Amino acid sequence: MRKSPSRDRILVTGGAGFIGGHLARALVASGEEVTVLDDLRVPPMIPPEGTGKFVEKPVLALSERDLADVRLVYHLASHKSVPRSFKQPLEYLDNVDSGRHLLALCADAGVPRVVVGSTCEVYGEADELPTPESSPLSPRSPYAASKVGLEMLAGAHQRAPGGPEVGVVRFFNVYGPGERPDALIPRLCANLLTREEIPVEGDGEQRRDFTYIADVVDKLIALAGRPLPPVVNLGSGRSFSVNDVVHVLRKSFPDAEVVRKASRPNEIAEFRASTALQNRQIGPRPGAVDLEEGIRLTLAWWGARDLDDIRQRIFQEEGAD
Incomplete structure (x- = not known):
């Protein structure tokens, strides 16, 4: 432009x-x-x-x-x-x-x-x-x-x-380093590092x-x-379940406990974008980060933070919700 x-x-x-x-x-x-x-x-x-x-x-x-x-x-x-x-x-x-x-x-x-x-x-x-x-x-x-x-x-x-x-x-x-732990992937990463547990709402089959x-x-x-x-x-045009995310995280922490939580109200079973218009507008984007690599990068970012800070962030989010 x-x-x-x-x-x-x-x-x-x-x-x-x-x-x-x-x-x-x-x-x-x-x-x-x-x-x-x-x-x-x-x-x-x-x-x-x-x-x-x-x-x-x-x-x-x-x-x-x-x-x-x-x-x-x-x-x-x-x-x-x-x-x-x-x-x-x-x-x-x-x-x-x-x-x-x-x-x-x-x-x-x-x-x-x-x-x-x-x-x-x-x-x-x-x-x-x-x-x-x-x-x-x-x-x-x-x-x-x-x-x-x-x-x-x-x-x-x-x-x-x-x-x-x-x-x-x-x-x-959207996910990655810097997202607050009120969202799915950072919440799982933060709990994994501080409590050695992975909280999953419902059966974990909801897809995103x-x-x-x-x-x-x-x-x-x-x-x-x-x-x-x-x-x-x-969006990416692909969806993965919460259990898929858990599977990736447990490759790094195989002994982590999966803790089942109540389902959210009005939970949506799946979100998956049609990317036809997106691709027409800007074309397919090269070098997209796949889910496993993105989770690895996000977990590494959380792992580099002070554990007390992570605990405080989780406390703040749990208190707000």
Whole structure:
């Protein structure tokens, strides 16, 4: 995409978070001028050094002046915990309100392009696997419902004349170093290292389309350099069960105990992305990290951390949920 001389900056909201932080560091490494916006209400697992200029404030505090020289926004700021959304559903209205505010500002400030982060959770229990973008939206949690609301706002801006080019990306189970232990793979890694146990909810046969963080960042950068589709899945097109993940982890810790936990409310049996549109937009991406290698890299990252810090992180997440 050609840069305008007066619009050279990229803004990443939620840029101290898991996906946002990795994306911002990759953009900076490629020579881009990046501003990261994050209110730090959730302490980041990796400090935001190396992500560009850091601004600590919420999306709702953004002004039109903040966007004056921005050519591209990645809107990744979000409340994201599915279990927590059942206990604190009203907090997740912020996902909709922040998106409303940001999209309106981008239109008023003349920002050319906005990539809005959404989730495969909007599909609920999909009738079709792999699931194409045209599938009905059937959210089964307050978190997923908030992302449907955000997508509806994005759709309204897509139809408005003269506004920014807006594209929605639906992430499918992104994992890797720096993800908080409220998500599946880091939770298993953290418990394995501190308690020598692997907690599995339900029978472990629920399946997910796991995509390693470096591959997602590559796709986000490639996507923003081409015309944005209204909605696109970002996934691998393959699914693995939780028991498959456990099998990989036990190669490193064969004596670890598998501890069975209660199933989550409204658990989805399987998420698996149709990648046909993704591949048409950006082409097949070479060198994707397979699940076994991605888990090995994630476990190594957790293994290099201080055990007391890991225990504290687990305690915080268990207390919040």
